[in-house]
Amino acid sequence: MSTVNTTNSGGGPRGDRQPKADPRGTGPVVTIDDLAISFATDAGAVRAVDGVSLTVNRGEVLAIVGESGSGKSVTAKSILGLLPETATTSGAIVLSNRAGTATNDVVTLSQGQLRAVRGSDVSMVFQEPSTALNPVFTVGWQIAEGLRAHSGQRLSKAEAKREAIEILRKVGIPDPETRVDHYPHQFSGGQKQRVVIAAALVLNPGLIVADEPTTALDVTVQAEILELLRRLRDEFGTAIVLITHNMGVVADLADRVVVMYQGKVVEEADAATLFADPQADYTKRLLAAVPRIGQGRVRTEERARQRALRTDEHTAAGTNEETVVEASHLTIEYPGRFGRKGFRAVNDVSFRIGAGEVLGLVGESGSGKTTIGRAIGGLTRISGGSLKVLGFEMLDFSERRFKPLRADIGFVFQDPAASFNPLLTIADAVAEPLIIHGRAANPAGARKRVDELLEAVQLPKSYGDRFPHELSGGQRQRASLARGLALEPKLLIADEPTSALDVSVQAKVLELFAELQLELGFAALFISHDLAVIDVLADRIAVLYHGALVEEGTGAEVLDHPKNAYTKRLLASLPVPDPVQQAERRRLLAALESAPTSGEPASMG
Numbered sequence: 001m002s003t004v005n006t007t008n009s010g011g012g013p014r015g016d017r018q019p020k021a022d023p024r025g026t027g028p029v030v031t032i033d034d035l036a037i038s039f040a041t042d043a044g045a046v047r048a049v050d051g052v053s054l055t056v057n058r059g060e061v062l063a064i065v066g067e068s069g070s071g072k073s074v075t076a077k078s079i080l081g082l083l084p085e086t087a088t089t090s091g092a093i094v095l096s097n098r099a100g101t102a103t104n105d106v107v108t109l110s111q112g113q114l115r116a117v118r119g120s121d122v123s124m125v126f127q128e129p130s131t132a133l134n135p136v137f138t139v140g141w142q143i144a145e146g147l148r149a150h151s152g153q154r155l156s157k158a159e160a161k162r163e164a165i166e167i168l169r170k171v172g173i174p175d176p177e178t179r180v181d182h183y184p185h186q187f188s189g190g191q192k193q194r195v196v197i198a199a200a201l202v203l204n205p206g207l208i209v210a211d212e213p214t215t216a217l218d219v220t221v222q223a224e225i226l227e228l229l230r231r232l233r234d235e236f237g238t239a240i241v242l243i244t245h246n247m248g249v250v251a252d253l254a255d256r257v258v259v260m261y262q263g264k265v266v267e268e269a270d271a272a273t274l275f276a277d278p279q280a281d282y283t284k285r286l287l288a289a290v291p292r293i294g295q296g297r298v299r300t301e302e303r304a305r306q307r308a309l310r311t312d313e314h315t316a317a318g319t320n321e322e323t324v325v326e327a328s329h330l331t332i333e334y335p336g337r338f339g340r341k342g343f344r345a346v347n348d349v350s351f352r353i354g355a356g357e358v359l360g361l362v363g364e365s366g367s368g369k370t371t372i373g374r375a376i377g378g379l380t381r382i383s384g385g386s387l388k389v390l391g392f393e394m395l396d397f398s399e400r401r402f403k404p405l406r407a408d409i410g411f412v413f414q415d416p417a418a419s420f421n422p423l424l425t426i427a428d429a430v431a432e433p434l435i436i437h438g439r440a441a442n443p444a445g446a447r448k449r450v451d452e453l454l455e456a457v458q459l460p461k462s463y464g465d466r467f468p469h470e471l472s473g474g475q476r477q478r479a480s481l482a483r484g485l486a487l488e489p490k491l492l493i494a495d496e497p498t499s500a501l502d503v504s505v506q507a508k509v510l511e512l513f514a515e516l517q518l519e520l521g522f523a524a525l526f527i528s529h530d531l532a533v534i535d536v537l538a539d540r541i542a543v544l545y546h547g548a549l550v551e552e553g554t555g556a557e558v559l560d561h562p563k564n565a566y567t568k569r570l571l572a573s574l575p576v577p578d579p580v581q582q583a584e585r586r587r588l589l590a591a592l593e594s595a596p597t598s599g600e601p602a603s604m605g
Contacts, residue, residue, distance in 0.1 A: 028055045029206045029239045030079055035091035037074055048074045050263040059237040063254035067502040071263040076209045076243045080124055081106050081114040097121050098206040119146055123200035127212035129192035133184040139195045140164040140180035146199055167198045171228060190221035211243040218364040218529045223573040223589060226252050245502045247290045248575030251275055251582045259283045271579050289507035290577045291532040293559050324491050324523040325353040325376055331384035332371055345371045347547040358524045360538030362531055367544040369527045373493045377409055378402050407437045410484035414496035416476035420468040427464030430483045437487060453482040457512060474505035492524045498533060510536050531574055535559055543567050568592055
């Protein structure tokens with residue numbers, strides 16, 4: 001691994017990213033010098049950060065990127081002194097206050113002194129707002145509590161509430177006078193992330209550390225959060241340390257980029273230079289792994305040619321190509337509770353999945369895509385229309401009659417850590433479908449087939465003796481794919497299977513999925529909110545919006561020539577790993593924001 005000399009290490013913002021002048025100066029808000037962090041374990045000390053040095057200036061966005069285990073989050077949390085007691089830290093982390101009149105070395109501060117620094121000098125935005133917010137208190141109370149704890153002033157309840165309302169207004173929460181008294185569950189995912197940012201911003205810190213702040217968000221909501229962070233930098237002169245594995249997000253927001261690998265900084269440069277001319281081999285591999293629109297077009301065109309040949313063979317033999325899934329005017333409603341009206345999640349949707357075909361289903365949270373996947377798998381009842389799965393009608397279906405078909409349907413879930421039983425080994429988990437459907441009497445009898453499946457997904461068969469927590473995220477997802485293919489299904493339903501993975505791990509899992517699909521010929525419903533991921537795999541793409549199908553077609557038709565305004569917004573919201581191109585996409589998105597979104601469903605043939 002080559003190490004590259006720092007480019008533009010003093011690093012100011014570039015191009016269209018010049019922040020407004022900060023009367024308090026433009027010097028460094030934090031300087032990290034030769035930082036080393038080790039964690040004590042039963043097997044001995046593990047070095048997580050090794051000799052990291054970097055500087056963040058006022059009004060600057062510094063992105064720290066790298067895969068899981070690279071040390072980026074540990075480095076960021078050390079700025080706030082949030083490391084566990086098992087951590088041993090050396091080096092210096094010099095943090096300046098907002099006015100630039102005082103500095104503290106975080107490494108040497110006591111817990112009491114750290115509490116005084118947190119919130120006023122530096123705040124943190126965590127990855128998952130649902131866990132960062134307390135569900136039993138209103139968001140206004142939680143913001144006010146931060147004010148009372150860290151402001152050093154004795155604020156009355158009324159004064160603290162006024163401050164909370166004002167900061168909610170600044171981060172774009174509608175009707176803040178009312179919403180200040182709402183609980184976290186009454187907000188959408190994007191709004192909860194805005195509330196967390198409001199809590200971090202309320203004391204006007206000089207530095208915000210944002211750890212994967214958009215990973216779990218839809219692309220359109222992600223674009224809104226990135227725009228909010230950009231405004232914080234430009235209007236308030238706030239410095240931001242952005243931790244992410246999404247190189248599109250880096251291109252969209254960062255002024256400078258630090259690339260970490262195995263606890264070390266391997267490259268540092270301004271964003272334009274890094275994307276245009278990366279120097280470190282690891283950086284090049286990281287950028288090459290980012291899925292791009294059009295990248296998988298050759299593979300999907302080859303699959304289409306193979307399907308056409310199979311169709312011609314069926315026609316010559318006087319038979320028709322098998323239809324695996326066919327929905328006609330599909331409607332799915334969830335019943336209301338306590339006298340409330342029910343919710344229609346899927347509205348008059350029609351589509352078809354042929355044998356050996358991959359249909360990509362894309363849309364934001366709440367669009368109905370997961371509901372459709374569950375209905376195809378017999379996990380959710382449909383309310384109206386028709387849904388035929390492997391020739392079986394799912395409207396008012398009998399579980400007894402449908403049960404034999406379950407062996408022909410495989411599932412790959414979004415979070416393998418949650419879908420695996422932590423008490424079972426990987427081999428036992430992969431063997432489960434074989435035992436349930438009578439293909440093996442017990443795990444020992446299924447072990448030969450399990451070993452074959454693990455090797456098919458490029459995992460050593462010895463990993464079968466490990467437990468889920470002993471595998472990395474990418475390895476667990478490979479094992480989940482092996483379990484989904486255990487019964488050689490005719491249809492595989494993959495629900496956001498790569499959204500939580502690092503970009504390089506995601507690329508490997510997508511490549512593996514494509515290879516197995518081409519080799520085994522199963523049909524697939526691939527659900528995602530990432531159009532670039534969908535384009536890598538899907539023969540056809542269907543776009544859902546508020547339960548209705550608004551556009552469908554091949555990747556070339558939907559992504560190169562979108563017709564629906566919502567599809568255009570989805571495409572413009574997807575950040576690309578190119579700062580110049582991303583700036584143009586931001587302008588396009590701003591122009592599309594006022595365009596009406598058609599909710600008219602489009603029928604799929």
